Amino acid sequence: MTISYQSTGTPRAYLAGFPSVAVEASTQDKPLPRGAYPPPRREVIPPHPQQAIRALTHDFPSEICGWGAHPEYEIHLITKTHGSFIAGDHVGTFAPGHVSLMGPNLPHDWVSDLPDGQVAVDRDAVIQFTDEWVRECMRIIPELIEIDEVLTQSTRGLVFSGATAWRAAETILDVTRTHGAEQMAHLFKLLSLFARSPREDRAVVASEWLGRPTDGNSLNAVEAGLSYIFENLTGDIRLATAAKMAYMSEPTFSKYFKSATGMTFSAMVKKLRIAHARRLLDSTQEPIAQVAAHSGYHNMANFNRQFLAEVGTTPTSYRKLETSQKPPPELFSLGLRAPLDGGGQPT
Numbered sequence: 491m492t493i494s495y496q497s498t499g500t501p502r503a504y505l506a507g508f509p510s511v512a513v514e515a516s517t518q519d520k521p522l523p524r525g526a527y528p529p530p531r532r533e534v535i536p537p538h539p540q541q542a543i544r545a546l547t548h549d550f551p552s553e554i555c556g557w558g559a560h561p562e563y564e565i566h567l568i569t570k571t572h573g574s575f576i577a578g579d580h581v582g583t584f585a586p587g588h589v590s591l592m593g594p595n596l597p598h599d600w601v602s603d604l605p606d607g608q609v610a611v612d613r614d615a616v617i618q619f620t621d622e623w624v625r626e627c628m629r630i631i632p633e634l635i636e637i638d639e640v641l642t643q644s645t646r647g648l649v650f651s652g653a654t655a656w657r658a659a660e661t662i663l664d665v666t667r668t669h670g671a672e673q674m675a676h677l678f679k680l681l682s683l684f685a686r687s688p689r690e691d692r693a694v695v696a697s698e699w700l701g702r703p704t705d706g707n708s709l710n711a712v713e714a715g716l717s718y719i720f721e722n723l724t725g726d727i728r729l730a731t732a733a734k735m736a737y738m739s740e741p742t743f744s745k746y747f748k749s750a751t752g753m754t755f756s757a758m759v760k761k762l763r764i765a766h767a768r769r770l771l772d773s774t775q776e777p778i779a780q781v782a783a784h785s786g787y788h789n790m791a792n793f794n795r796q797f798l799a800e801v802g803t804t805p806t807s808y809r810k811l812e813t814s815q816k817p818p819p820e821l822f823s824l825g826l827r828a829p830l831d832g833g834g835q836p837t
Contacts, residue, residue: 543619543677545666550602550613559597563624563644565617565680566590566600567662570610572773573602574765576716577647578696578752581761583769589655589662591684593645594621596696597712597750601720601762603769615662617677634678636685646696650684654691658683697752711736711746719759723766724786727759763787764800771809772816778805 544562550571568588575584577598584600592598602610624641628634640648650658661683664676684692714736719727732755733743747755767785770776779790782805787793797805808816 542623542674543617543665545615545617545673547612547615547666550604550610558599559595560618561594562618562620563594563641564592564598565662566592566598567615567659568600568613569615569659570613571602571604572769573600574762575600576751577649580647580695580697581753581758581765582649582695583765587655587659589650589658591640591644591648591650593641593643593647596645596647598647599716603766615666617662617665617680619677634681637681640681640684640687640692643692643694646694648684649693649695650687650691651693652688652691654683654687707738707742708746708750711738711743712750715743715747715755715758719762723759723762724784727786729755759786760796761800764797767793767797767805768801768808771805778809781805 566589568584569586572585573583575582575588575590575598577590577592578596588600590598600614602613604610621641624634624637628638658680661676661680665673665680668676715732718732718735729740729744732747733740736743736746738746744755747758751758753761763786767781767787770781770784774781776784782788782790782793785793787796794804797803797808801808803811
């Protein structure tokens with residue numbers, strides 16, 4: 491199985507049950523090159539003089555996909571494909587129906603597992619708006635004060651689940667399909683849904699003490715490091731090569747990468763590789779040794795040890811479990827979980 495790692499995409503229809511919507515083969519004569527993954531960057535979202543928000547759907551891969559951060563809030567829906575997502579110092583997995591709210595300047599990315607040459611049409615639905623705009627709306631419309639808590643929590647990344655996610659998915663698509671006052675009505679309905687969601691339907695994923703990459707050196711280290719990891723996840727990955735791509739010494743690269751992501755370079759590689767191995771175990775009948783090799787592990791003892799540490803069970807035992815018995819994605823994402831109330835240290 492050849493996997494091409496690129497970044498994010500969204501939905502438009504078929505949300506009732508999220509059936510397996512086939513990704514489409516590329517119409518290009520040649521398959522997409524492995525280097526097609528756009529380098530992470532700081533995203534600049536130009537304001538529209540006649541629109542208060544930005545709402546769109548886009549394919550994956552797409553030139554607007556990639557690891558980055560921007561000053562706007564972003565409501566994000568995935569409708570097709572499976573993969574890994576990064577929000578600050580959190581690494582988790584996603585499937586169709588993944589709904590999240592990313593706060594201003596929180597680095598984020600959704601990385602799909604796609605065979606070379608395939609495109610997931612309208613994989614992502616995205617809504618973006620500024621803090622200045624939504625705060626002014628709250629000032630003029632006092633009833634909107636109820637959304638203040640989720641806006642604050644979103645600065646560390648919010649992922650919704652359960653009935654909230656299902657209802658939000660349909661409403662997100664309503665926002666992307668409408669205009670004018672009707673579009674605003676759908677957006678405020680969506681924000682109210684988030685605000686009134688039960689605590690068990692929302693999870694804050696990034697640590698509040700996360701050092702965000704605001705300086706050039708940190709941003710450069712993460713851009714080079716993540717781009718290199720995504721393009722070589724199933725192959726040989728070396729810290730020295732990542733540092734060279736960032737034009738830094740290894741110690742300097744390591745310092746800036748950890749300050750920006752909250753984890754070491756090797757820990758990021760391990761978490762993404764184990765998440766990929768888990769998806770292979772779920773979706774294929776490949777022998778365990780082949781799963782290990784396709785996940786970048788060529789020593790079975792090391793693969794079993796790392797998988798056990800991340801997931802809490804061995805690859806063989808994991809494959810035998812019923813779906814309902816398998817550990818949820820959060821158990822093999824970042825080890826530190828942030829509390830919803832914002833107080834104290836992450837647990």
